Amino acid sequence: DTGVSQNPRHKITKRGQNVTFRCDPISEHNRLYWYRQTLGQGPEFLTYFQNEAQLEKSRLLSDRFSAERPKGSFSTLEIQRTEQGDSAMYLCASSDHGAFFGQGTRLTVV
Amino acid sequence: EDKVVQSPLSLVVHEGDTVTLNCSYEVTNFRSLLWYKQEKKAPTFLFMLTSSGIEKKSGRLSSILDKKELFSILNITATQTGDSAVYLCAVGTSGTYKYIFGTGTRLKVLA
Numbered sequence: 001d002t003g004v005s006q007n008p009r010h011k012i013t014k015r016g017q018n019v020t021f022r023c024d025p026i027s028e029h030n031r032l033y034w035y036r037q038t039l040g041q042g043p044e045f046l047t048y049f050q051n052e053a054q055l056e057k058s059r060l061l062s063d064r065f066s067a068e069r070p071k072g073s074f075s076t077l078e079i080q081r082t083e084q085g086d087s088a089m090y091l092c093a094s095s096d097h098g099a100f101f102g103q104g105t106r107l108t109v110v
Numbered sequence: 111e112d113k114v115v116q117s118p119l120s121l122v123v124h125e126g127d128t129v130t131l132n133c134s135y136e137v138t139n140f141r142s143l144l145w146y147k148q149e150k151k152a153p154t155f156l157f158m159l160t161s162s163g164i165e166k167k168s169g170r171l172s173s174i175l176d177k178k179e180l181f182s183i184l185n186i187t188a189t190q191t192g193d194s195a196v197y198l199c200a201v202g203t204s205g206t207y208k209y210i211f212g213t214g215t216r217l218k219v220l221a
Contacts, residue, residue: 031207033207033208033209035211040213041213042114042198042200042211042212042213042214043153043198043200043211044211045208045209045210048207048208050207055207056206056207056208058208089152091152091153097158098142098144098155098158099144099155099200099209100155101146101152101153101154101155102152103151103152104151104152
């Protein structure tokens with residue numbers, strides 16, 4: 001499968017725990033996005049990488065969220081001290097023209 | 111503040127009907143508009159539009175952009191039950207890398 005790959009597909013965690021998600025983009029794409037989607041809403045932008053550089057970060061993103069793309073290939077999104085409001089689908093997309101999404105990681109904070 | 115508004119919010123049709131979904135936007139420095147289909151998983155890319163008046167087609171789906179009136183439409187002809195999904199519109203602007211999504215139109219096609 002040469003599409004965008006995300007792991008894990010589902011994550012259930014207790015409030016206060018840290019979680020980390022991984023995204024492997026389409027190999028020739030140097031642009032990578034993280035989005036968050038809650039029920040009944042469109043995806044909400046979190047952050048953008050061009051190669052290994054994080055070029056944009058949403059003002060809505062709290063300090064508990066951090067993302068990396070150390071070698072310009074895969075990316076990780078970490079949420080520290082999770083809260084129930086963090087429960088959502090976390091989507092990664094990579095882009096040349098248009099943006100192609102992975103299957104997402106569904107996070108449930110209990 | 112940049113915004114993307116889709117209408118209708120939901121739509122129920124019968125197989126064989128033709129539907130038109132709308133996406134209007136108010137953004138500074140428009141760059142591109144994307145359409146996606148979302149079933150019970152991640153959005154699937156349909157079209158990217160950058161120029162006014164040029165129709166993009168893929169099978170029974172087509173889309174066109176009007177940069178003067180600031181909207182796009184997505185047409186689906188001869189609808190099938192497999193077209194049932196949420197259709198999302200997203201707009202990209204110059205000066206930022208993000209795409210701004212609308213809340214989507216939920217389409218249900220009845221057999």
